[in-house]
Amino acid sequence: MSIKALMTQACTGDSTAGQGCIGHNPMDTWVHIVGGGLSGLSLASSLARHQVLPGPVVISEPEPERLTKKTFSFWLTDEEHAILNPEHTHSNWQVSTKKLTTLHTGQRFRYGTRSGKHVLDECQAVISSHPQIHQVKEAIDAAPKADHVFDSRPIAPSSFRLIQSFSGTEVEFQRPHQIEAVGLMNQIEATDSGIRFVYILPLGAKRALIEHTEFTTKLADLSALQSMNRDYLSREFSTNPFQTIRTEAAHIPMGFRSTASHLGIPIGARGGMTRDATGYGYRTIRYACEAIARDLVTNNRATRYHPSLTTQWADTVFLNLIDQRPDSIPEILLTIARRMTADQFAAFMMMRTPSDVFRILWSAPLKPFTCALIGKYQWI
Ligand SMILES: Cc1cc2nc3c(=O)[nH]c(=O)nc-3n(C[C@H](O)[C@H](O)[C@H](O)COP(=O)(O)OP(=O)(O)OC[C@H]3O[C@@H](n4cnc5c(N)ncnc54)[C@H](O)[C@@H]3O)c2cc1C
Structure with a gap:
């Protein structure tokens, strides 16, 4: 040797x-x-x-x-259990606006937490x-x-291109909550600076995390989001008393404006x-x-991670749409969810390969997506 x-x-x-x-x-x-x-x-x-x-x-x-x-949530296949090590997994998830709901049942992918x-x-x-x-x-x-x-x-959030602001409330109910699907983006609605939705994550039979979230161009008021959680809980679980275990709140980056x-x-x-x-x-x-x-x-070499160019490109189109035409987002997201199978939707959320990106082009509603691609937001 x-x-x-x-x-x-x-x-x-x-x-x-x-x-x-x-x-x-x-x-x-x-x-x-x-x-x-x-x-x-x-x-x-x-x-x-x-x-x-x-x-x-x-x-x-x-x-x-x-x-x-x-709390960390992520998609995974059965083979990835040992690596990603979830405590809970779910096969059902849903996306909804105030009027419509799409329910998915994953075959290959599960949602882990x-x-x-x-x-x-x-x-x-x-x-x-x-x-x-x-x-x-x-x-x-x-x-x-x-x-x-x-x-x-x-x-610091001042460098974020767009901001994801959220407040979460983890509660323990007295009786099983019977939430059967993860609410990935429920009741999606446009606001004057982006979109808002409620994220619902069951954590065992009696625990759940309820998180009002905004994708927004300006920092959202975290205490207002927290009080939306309280209203939601009292409205949806009025007959099942609960106790707050923990809260979490943050502004996290959706891309950076400056280096x-x-x-x-x-x-x-x-x-x-x-x-x-x-x-x-x-x-x-x-x-x-x-x-x-x-x-x-x-x-003995250290290299920097670079996200794929196709993912960056698709994400930029999405962020531009939130920035310019948040009113179009609820329908776009619901249409994408409706046209994809559960596993395609999970793959779209992970965007691991260019084909996951190109599948969105097939599934997204044609007009708003084409207008976004050519930068003509006023035509949407
Ligand atoms: C509340 C919350 C929930 C999230 N949930 C999910 C989720 O469900 N799924 C998902 O995929 N992603 C989630 N994310 C996004 C992302 O995965 C996490 O933010 C993740 O923690 C990012 O890892 P990180 O190492 O970049 O930053 P962090 O985990 O925040 O680590 C950065 C560390 O740097 C330390 N630090 C700060 N200043 C200094 C200094 N001057 N010197 C030394 N250390 C310093 C901080 O104390 C901190 O511990 C979530 C983010 C937040 C904030």
Whole structure:
């Protein structure tokens, strides 16, 4: 075996051919991850699955419990259970306006959910037992010294292209709630700055998360959205007493208007791993961080994640429509949902391949979509 291969083996714990850690002083920080939220912990836990790393890994996070304030939902196939690790899965989901409802039953895809605490516990179990990974409770605002720096700090809403504002209320009912389908986008309606809908997520027989959400050009009032949750709960479950367990609220990016400066390679929402049109990021973050970790360990190389151009293009059309003609969105979304099978709709929400994007072209109502493509919003 060559000296190079021997060094690679010492660094990676296997005999994979590659650049390994040649040139790295084992006492210096090899990887510094700024931010220990979903992407920071995903990257660190993927690295932690390698017994021997080329050098120390540091994660800087000022508020380690912050992740417990979130619930993550995502689509998955049965084969992906072990990787994406949902606590609950659902086969039924629906999209509705005030007048019409489309119900889907997934065959290949399910809608999975796990709490931020579940993610945190899983990641911590592998990270904290790795002798080369160190977690530091601190905020970092200047580039740290390391061979590879990853930056996952959240970006301020003033840079968002469009905003997803939402307030969620998780409740425990006295009796089973009998919600049989996830309400992905229920009662979609146009507002003067975008669209609003209610998201309904059953979390077991007696628990549910109710979340009023806006896709909007200006920050929505989160306390107003919270009071819509209260009204909804008292109206829809007037005979089933409930207790509030937890609330969550945020403004999350739907694309960025300007490029922020990063302390290293951007990951997570900052690194374009959340979808512009939906705000979903869990699935992409898990897979992209696993790929980054593999490349680091095998090739001592760090590459930035780039979403596919077709997805970016389709999302831009959608965001322009929300911006210019929010009144057209409820019908467009409902038509797309009605014309697609459940699995096609799930694939459209994930947009993993160009064919998922092109299927929208077949399913979207022709006139508003064509007008949006040529930028003639006034013709819709
Ligand atoms: C409430 C909520 C619910 C969501 N639900 C879903 C969902 O259901 N499905 C889905 O796919 N996506 C969801 N998302 C979108 C996305 O997946 C999450 O925002 C995800 O957490 C993004 O990961 P991240 O690592 O980019 O950011 P975060 O998880 O927010 O991590 C960033 C970390 O950086 C830390 N930090 C901040 N400043 C500094 C500093 N100066 N130095 C060091 N660290 C710093 C923060 O404390 C934070 O922990 C949700 C987002 C929110 C806010």
